[in-house]
Amino acid sequence: MNKWLLLALLSTSVHAYEPDRDQVLRFEPSPFKDVQLNCQRDKNIVPRRSDLILDNYALLAADNGERVAIITVTNGAGGQRMFNQEHLVALMADCNRIYPQAFELSLAAGQQTTIQIYFGRRVQPVLQLISSN
Template sequence: MVHKIIILALVFMAFTSVADEADVLTVDRVISTNLELAFPNDKNLRAKPSDFELVNYVIMSNELGERWAVLTLTNTSAGNRTLEQDHLLALFADGERKNPLQFKLNFEGRETQSMTVSFGESKFPILSISSRNEM
């Protein structure tokens, strides 16, 4: 009886360990230059124009299909601005385009900040992230 309890406890710990590892984010790649892709954009989805310049980003994911990115952005305006999810757009490997999940981040004039955002779940990886800095 004691052996069965020990075996069940070990099996439970093994499954818990595997489940915990599936949640862990791993870096897919770091992007610092413009990557040109030519997927059709039938719905004409684009990031909302803003004063934010996307300096670079790191794409991350896990085995559960969660898609995340660490973004570094600069407010190119001298005034305070608020970055929102509509200012960013991710392109996925199946050609789908999606904004990140809802967030707001305040920037002072000419300030640069890094942040982590979620793009939800997808079986396809993120290929690129864009913003529309129209000065």
């Protein structure tokens, strides 16, 4: 009897969770990743100068407008450094530039890491990410 009860509970719990399709993140193509874009509406928002090297990134978006990036960064300095949202800027499809939501990252000299950063809900997709290097 206990085996049947356990089996019934397990089978219902497997089907109990179904994610909201509007919130599911999907990778977006990045056709402008290595292209020099010269938008006129950028309002001179530039990343703060640093030794942060943006090695690579992938852009994700959900149907509800949530914008996310998975980034790989390296500390190009000779010592430990702190990096935050001011060191990266996203260029949006409407040519506006925005900072990501707040984050803080401590990296040792030459250390490389991969993190997820968030841009909130936006109508426009992210075209590319910009760092000072």
